[in-house]
Amino acid sequence: MGTAVKPETEGKQRLSDWRMAVKSASYVIATLAMLAPCGLENAHAQIRAKADVSCQPAEKLQYDCIIKLANARTSEPLSGLTLTVGADMPSMPAAHNMRPVKATEEQDKGTYRARIALEMYGDWALRLELSGTVRDRVVKLLRFESDRVGEATPAPGRHRH
Amino acid sequence: MDDYLIGVLSNIGVISFVALSAYLLLLTGEISFGQQAFFAIGAYAAGIATALWGWSLAAALVWGAAVSGAAALLVGVPTLRLHGLYFAIATLAFAEMVRILFELFRYQISIDGELIGPNGTDGFRNIRYIFDHNIDAFQFLLLIYSLLAAAMLGLLLLERSRLGVIFRMIGQDETLAELQGIPVARRKVLAAGIAGTLAGIGGGLYAHLTTYVEPRIFDIMLGVHSLAYGLIGGLGTAFGPLLGVLIDIGLLESIRALAGYRMIIFGGLVALLLIVRPRGLLDEMVVHKIGRGWRRVSLWARRSSLKPRGNSA
Amino acid sequence: MIDLVQNTLDGVMIGSSYGLLALGFTLIFGVMRRLDLAYGPSIMIGGYFGTVLYLYYGAGPLAVASAVVLGAVIAGIYVERLCFAPMKAGAAIASMVSSFAIWMQLEQAAILVLPRHTYPFPPLATVAPLEFGPFLVRVDHLIMLVCALALAAAVHLALYHTRFGLALRAIIGSPVAAHLVGINVRTAVLLTFAGASAVGGAAGFLVLAVDQQVTPMFGMWATLKGLIAMMIGGLGSVPGAVVGGLLLGIVEVNSQWYFGPQIRDLVAYVVLFAFLVVRPRGLLGRAPEPAMPPKA
Numbered sequence: 001m002g003t004a005v006k007p008e009t010e011g012k013q014r015l016s017d018w019r020m021a022v023k024s025a026s027y028v029i030a031t032l033a034m035l036a037p038c039g040l041e042n043a044h045a046q047i048r049a050k051a052d053v054s055c056q057p058a059e060k061l062q063y064d065c066i067i068k069l070a071n072a073r074t075s076e077p078l079s080g081l082t083l084t085v086g087a088d089m090p091s092m093p094a095a096h097n098m099r100p101v102k103a104t105e106e107q108d109k110g111t112y113r114a115r116i117a118l119e120m121y122g123d124w125a126l127r128l129e130l131s132g133t134v135r136d137r138v139v140k141l142l143r144f145e146s147d148r149v150g151e152a153t154p155a156p157g158r159h160r161h
Numbered sequence: 162m163d164d165y166l167i168g169v170l171s172n173i174g175v176i177s178f179v180a181l182s183a184y185l186l187l188l189t190g191e192i193s194f195g196q197q198a199f200f201a202i203g204a205y206a207a208g209i210a211t212a213l214w215g216w217s218l219a220a221a222l223v224w225g226a227a228v229s230g231a232a233a234l235l236v237g238v239p240t241l242r243l244h245g246l247y248f249a250i251a252t253l254a255f256a257e258m259v260r261i262l263f264e265l266f267r268y269q270i271s272i273d274g275e276l277i278g279p280n281g282t283d284g285f286r287n288i289r290y291i292f293d294h295n296i297d298a299f300q301f302l303l304l305i306y307s308l309l310a311a312a313m314l315g316l317l318l319l320e321r322s323r324l325g326v327i328f329r330m331i332g333q334d335e336t337l338a339e340l341q342g343i344p345v346a347r348r349k350v351l352a353a354g355i356a357g358t359l360a361g362i363g364g365g366l367y368a369h370l371t372t373y374v375e376p377r378i379f380d381i382m383l384g385v386h387s388l389a390y391g392l393i394g395g396l397g398t399a400f401g402p403l404l405g406v407l408i409d410i411g412l413l414e415s416i417r418a419l420a421g422y423r424m425i426i427f428g429g430l431v432a433l434l435l436i437v438r439p440r441g442l443l444d445e446m447v448v449h450k451i452g453r454g455w456r457r458v459s460l461w462a463r464r465s466s467l468k469p470r471g472n473s474a
Numbered sequence: 475m476i477d478l479v480q481n482t483l484d485g486v487m488i489g490s491s492y493g494l495l496a497l498g499f500t501l502i503f504g505v506m507r508r509l510d511l512a513y514g515p516s517i518m519i520g521g522y523f524g525t526v527l528y529l530y531y532g533a534g535p536l537a538v539a540s541a542v543v544l545g546a547v548i549a550g551i552y553v554e555r556l557c558f559a560p561m562k563a564g565a566a567i568a569s570m571v572s573s574f575a576i577w578m579q580l581e582q583a584a585i586l587v588l589p590r591h592t593y594p595f596p597p598l599a600t601v602a603p604l605e606f607g608p609f610l611v612r613v614d615h616l617i618m619l620v621c622a623l624a625l626a627a628a629v630h631l632a633l634y635h636t637r638f639g640l641a642l643r644a645i646i647g648s649p650v651a652a653h654l655v656g657i658n659v660r661t662a663v664l665l666t667f668a669g670a671s672a673v674g675g676a677a678g679f680l681v682l683a684v685d686q687q688v689t690p691m692f693g694m695w696a697t698l699k700g701l702i703a704m705m706i707g708g709l710g711s712v713p714g715a716v717v718g719g720l721l722l723g724i725v726e727v728n729s730q731w732y733f734g735p736q737i738r739d740l741v742a743y744v745v746l747f748a749f750l751v752v753r754p755r756g757l758l759g760r761a762p763e764p765a766m767p768p769k770a
Contacts, residue, residue: 428579439565
């Protein structure tokens, strides 16, 4: 270092740099290629679920939610599933998480109830995880306030003048 | 392993990609608040590939990584002349531009009578690949971590290679590096490209993990967080950002009892940590000492295992 | 044409508060050479002080304004003591990330105390807007403009006609040299932070009074607007901060009028990015240094 590098060695060094970059990249692509077959097995359509969620404020920052699950295509109620409800705040993924709660099925087939406790008011994306005979996930975006729960319309921009 | 733990570990794995992305740029001496833009681009590109074009997950992830890498290269060029704070703010501006563009981006196709695709501020729902193909949560976790391991392997090799040393040289003093004959501009763009690709892989994984992305997720918070992870965990090694992510999300999840005060405690802890350790926990000094200690131990082990006569080196 | 002039008028008035925000930012950057990401949130804390006073004690605008300034100053000093004072010379990134951590802390503290999404703020004026021919001028906007200009003039006076201002300009020029001539740099920096927070608090009060509400998102918004205006006008330049703010205001109002709120934000960032790529020093700033000082 410090003296001029001869053209041939400089070329070789640059080549070794590129080789290094390519080598690192190829590890990643190789891993992907190895795992690719995993996805190609059951490429048939699964049962898709749709959900109807309505929540009412209970105590402070706690809400009682009634969730109706149905087959997205046939609208037939889905019963006997294990439903877990999680919540994420869209503006901070992986933080402000709520520990998922299990919902209990009510008398009506396909109707489930869960009580969720949130950290703060605002827009939350409720993550309804279905398992059992049907495995699916439905995401519902709702705005949770102190006195009501409504549709969340993500407003463009934060401040308006 | 219960689903909740799998979920947390998956989140840690995916966010690590963005953290590594910001870390790589930090090595070359550039502060980037904008890696979340490439995370977003990777997420949308990969999601579009599987949900709208019916590609396989592997192809979609490669596509997402390629698009974000290309975007990073494109942005790396005009920002070359910028340094320090100017570069940082330029990345912030770029990332916000990308986020707002995604708020305006609409690309929907009707599949099976349902409109699927990115829909502006409503986001991109129903990226259902792992459900349609029966990949359970644990399998996806394995995918995330194998890709992360591969990326870490690549990065660790990079750090030991000439290219890695070049990156750190550029980070220390650009003028000196230029005087050594290093084509600084090209290496910085290369670093930007690799960093963008890393974030893009993470984004593609994230989109399929959560099945739902919206532009709001990719805001400045994510960007500054990914920078912070490297700084908390340490800038001496690629494990630093991982440590940072682990501390943040791990701690965030475990201090459930103080749910409402998490940020207050965590923020205070980070501020205090940075006073005593401005380069993070695993900073260059610590890594150097660990390396020295390891060499001493292995030398001692080798010496004590040598036969008494005739075979010593 | 009338729309353009009307928008420009509105833009100038709104831009004056952006200019104030940028002013505080630029003062901090000038003496510290570091970005304080907790600047907006500390103003937001001030705003929450103000809204508590308004909500629970029915105070008038002047009292609320003082509360906002006081809150901002307290928060600003807290940030300075924790994130900037203890840091060694080269740890610029550490300071910025630390200020970001405190940003999160302040935001959550505010939400804990006042958890609702929005809180009311007293208006600046309740009279009907003035009319100048075809143009409408809201009285509260006008008050905002006058106050902002007055404050900017006061800052300029302080910087150029007082001993403390002289010391500040010396530190901005070269902290080491300033220290060598006997200026107590640490105290001066602390006072600058307090002053910049006060200016920011005033700007915050004006904006919040015009909006008549304060939300926890105000912190991020104020930081971003101040940052963009500061960069456009020129890092470390006091007149630049004001000019940058006015320009940003004009561009924003016009963009929103013709293209809507999302394009408005997009344009602000495009302008910022364009400036950085083409002319990083902004309109009135000094040429940027070749590289940051050696990193710690």
